[in-house]
Amino acid sequence: MSANRWFATGNxxxxxxxxQRIFATHLDRAIFATFLTALFVWPLCxxxxxxxxxxxxxxxxxxxxxxGLNLVTGFAxxxxxxxxxxxxxxxxxxxxLARTIGDSHVLIxxxxxxxxxxxxxxxxxxxxxxxLPALRLKHLYLAIATLSFQMIFQWTINFLPMFNQGxxxxxxxxxxxxxxxxxxxxxxxxxxxxxxIVVVFGLAVRNLLRSRYGRSxxxxxxxxxxxxxxxxxxxxxxxxAFALAGFFAGxxxxxxxxxxxxxxxxxxxxxxxxxxxxxxxxxGLGTLTGAFWGPAAIRxxxxxxxxxxxxxxxxxxxxxxxxxxxKPLTFGLVIVLFLMFEPRGIANWWRICRSYVKLWxxxx
Amino acid sequence: xxxxVVSDVTLAFGGLYALSDVNLTIQAGLITSIxxxxxxxxxxxxxxxxxxxxxxxxxxxFGERVLTRASPHQVSSWGIARAFQNIxxxxxxxxLDNLMLARHRKLDYSFWHAFIYMGRASRQEAVNRxxxxxxxxxxxxxPYRKHIVGGLSYGVQKRVEVxxxxxxxxxxxxxxxxxxxxxIEEKEDMVRFVLDIQKERxxxxxxxxxxxxxxxxxxxxxxxxxxxxxIGSGRPEExxxxxxxxxxxxxxx
Ligand SMILES: Nc1ncnc2c1ncn2[C@@H]1O[C@H](COP(=O)(O)OP(=O)(O)OP(=O)(O)O)[C@@H](O)[C@H]1O
Ligand SMILES: [Mg+2]
Numbered sequence: 001m002s003a004n005r006w007f008a009t010g011n012x013x014x015x016x017x018x019x020q021r022i023f024a025t026h027l028d029r030a031i032f033a034t035f036l037t038a039l040f041v042w043p044l045c046x047x048x049x050x051x052x053x054x055x056x057x058x059x060x061x062x063x064x065x066x067x068g069l070n071l072v073t074g075f076a077x078x079x080x081x082x083x084x085x086x087x088x089x090x091x092x093x094x095x096x097l098a099r100t101i102g103d104s105h106v107l108i109x110x111x112x113x114x115x116x117x118x119x120x121x122x123x124x125x126x127x128x129x130x131x132l133p134a135l136r137l138k139h140l141y142l143a144i145a146t147l148s149f150q151m152i153f154q155w156t157i158n159f160l161p162m163f164n165q166g167x168x169x170x171x172x173x174x175x176x177x178x179x180x181x182x183x184x185x186x187x188x189x190x191x192x193x194x195x196x197i198v199v200v201f202g203l204a205v206r207n208l209l210r211s212r213y214g215r216s217x218x219x220x221x222x223x224x225x226x227x228x229x230x231x232x233x234x235x236x237x238x239x240x241a242f243a244l245a246g247f248f249a250g251x252x253x254x255x256x257x258x259x260x261x262x263x264x265x266x267x268x269x270x271x272x273x274x275x276x277x278x279x280x281x282x283x284g285l286g287t288l289t290g291a292f293w294g295p296a297a298i299r300x301x302x303x304x305x306x307x308x309x310x311x312x313x314x315x316x317x318x319x320x321x322x323x324x325x326x327k328p329l330t331f332g333l334v335i336v337l338f339l340m341f342e343p344r345g346i347a348n349w350w351r352i353c354r355s356y357v358k359l360w361x362x363x364x
Numbered sequence: 365x366x367x368x369v370v371s372d373v374t375l376a377f378g379g380l381y382a383l384s385d386v387n388l389t390i391q392a393g394l395i396t397s398i399x400x401x402x403x404x405x406x407x408x409x410x411x412x413x414x415x416x417x418x419x420x421x422x423x424x425x426f427g428e429r430v431l432t433r434a435s436p437h438q439v440s441s442w443g444i445a446r447a448f449q450n451i452x453x454x455x456x457x458x459x460l461d462n463l464m465l466a467r468h469r470k471l472d473y474s475f476w477h478a479f480i481y482m483g484r485a486s487r488q489e490a491v492n493r494x495x496x497x498x499x500x501x502x503x504x505x506x507p508y509r510k511h512i513v514g515g516l517s518y519g520v521q522k523r524v525e526v527x528x529x530x531x532x533x534x535x536x537x538x539x540x541x542x543x544x545x546x547x548i549e550e551k552e553d554m555v556r557f558v559l560d561i562q563k564e565r566x567x568x569x570x571x572x573x574x575x576x577x578x579x580x581x582x583x584x585x586x587x588x589x590x591x592x593x594x595i596g597s598g599r600p601e602e603x604x605x606x607x608x609x610x611x612x613x614x615x616x617x
Binding site: 019214215 | 455457
């Protein structure tokens with residue numbers, strides 16, 4: 001590596017270890033650190049309403065889920081139409097425990113980081129199980145398997161008294177070093193937890209993707225005959241991809257349950273699975289940053305449409321139907337537009353911006 | 365080093381016999397060619413050896429190992445690598461990533477190390493990256509290291525195929541028409557690579573090739589297939605004189 005580690009231009013690597021760095025220059029590292037600090041500090045500097053904080057929490061939780069979905073669908077190329085159900089598995093792991101041992105049991109209120117990992121573990125187990133058909137099936141057939149899991153999940157939750165037949169099962173307030181997290185601080189607290197998880201998982205997955213465990217995912221997507229010839233078991237690799245996605249979904253589910261202080265079926269329906277797919281597509285399938293762009297973009301769009309609907313109903317109350325139809329319509333339109341014009345998602349715009357800046361002051 | 369023994373292998377697709385009672389011995393350290401007209405069963409033979417097809421009857425052994433029912437990932441981990449006739453690369457990846465994938469089994473750090481990517485993981489990646497670089501050097505792929513494979517010319521893609529198979533560090537390398545569709549210059553390069561693979565890298569080579577000039581020049585042993593049957597075998601000069609072989613080839617024209 002040459003002397004100036006601040007700019008990319010004019011630099012070259014002289015050891016393979018140098019090339020392994022996530023941040024090639026000090027400048028990249030500094031920008032990333034500043035950005036992270038800003039994310040952690042800003043809620044302390046500005047007055048944020050709980051409502052807005054909830055929106056952010058939601059986005060962060062969705063990011064955790066989409067990191068998982070992106071691994072299985074984007075990187076490993078296996079369409080999953082049941083991702084919300086895996087998130088549900090995480091949430092209901094916690095809910096079921098709360099129902100059995102009481103919603104304010106120490107385990108739930110104090111050992112919540114452990115609980116979140118447990119939710120992830122359960123998600124991974126279910127993911128691996130649902131992924132088993134990958135040993136035999138391919139493409140659409142496999143997608144159908146995930147869809148049936150979604151259906152079975154909804155059915156099970158809705159009909160079994162054990163799960164309160166889909167009605168909300170409540171979960172107690174958690175404790176932090178300062179004692180119980182109060183109503184006022186609740187959303188701020190989970191903002192920090194979710195943000196930390198997103199950052200840690202983001203870096204971990206970034207590492208995973210440049211290791212043998214990440215490359216094998218892309219290998220079975222690109223050409224599973226060749227993957228086989230390279231010594232990978234294509235079927236097992238796919239099962240592993242589903243387990244991995246299940247883990248992230250499970251953690252997201254646990255977070256969701258804590259955030260809303262309960263779990264109910266309406267957050268884990270087929271429609272939510274499709275929303276997750278939309279987030280992954282809009283963000284950019286098969287890119288890590290896509291998992292961050294997608295949820296943010298879709299949730300913000302969601303809010304805008306809600307505002308528009310409100311405004312429309314105010315000026316023409318007779319046209320209620322038009323207004324309610326607007327949401328799925330915009331939604332569908334955005335997905336189709338992205339698939340047609342930018343299948344690589346918002347992440348691609350980000351990539352273009354970055355490479356432009358990186359090469360500065362040269363054009364190419 | 366191990367020899368590969370194919371005994372009485374028959375491969376049937378319904379009523380069609382792609383291979384019938386074929387016997388071959390691939391001796392360690394040599395270049396053995398399998399030739400024959402189109403549809404003779406050459407690719408089917410390689411598919412049986414590498415585990416993509418399983419013979420209907422017969423057995424295939426590599427040293428002590430029985431390959432007859434093994435799957436491709438097992439066969440490749442036992443030291444038999446293959447380059448495909450119809451290029452089967454990871455098209456969306458760079459040349460480098462394609463070759464790194466061939467090191468999958470050689471990298472044995474744990475999943476948790478991969479997450480942290482320090483110590484073992486990072487060290488092994490660097491060591492294997494150096495090995496990949498050696499192969500890139502050997503196959504003269506330096507200019508394409510970071511190119512996406514799908515965008516490279518056909519001839520270069522063929523070369524990447526061979527490079528990727530070599531990256532598996534095989535004892536036995538199966539090459540399915542590595543020179544097909546190449547111009548004279550690329551062909552000469554490939555011939556040189558094949559010879560170097562045998563001599564410098566001490567790898568046994570099985571070559572399936574239509575260019576008889578090349579085959580006669582570089583093979584130590586030749587097997588001739590026609591309609592799934594072995595119709596001749598021997599040293600190049602013996603095969604060239606064999607009336608049955610000449611007939612099969614003239615019959616084709
Ligand atoms: N999967 C399959 N299903 C049915 N028939 C097959 C299959 N694979 C090969 N065959 C048939 O087996 C015969 C031998 O095919 P193979 O590909 O082995 O020929 P080849 O010698 O490699 O020919 P070429 O020189 O054209 O590559 C052909 O008649 C082919 O149609
Ligand atoms: Mg062939």
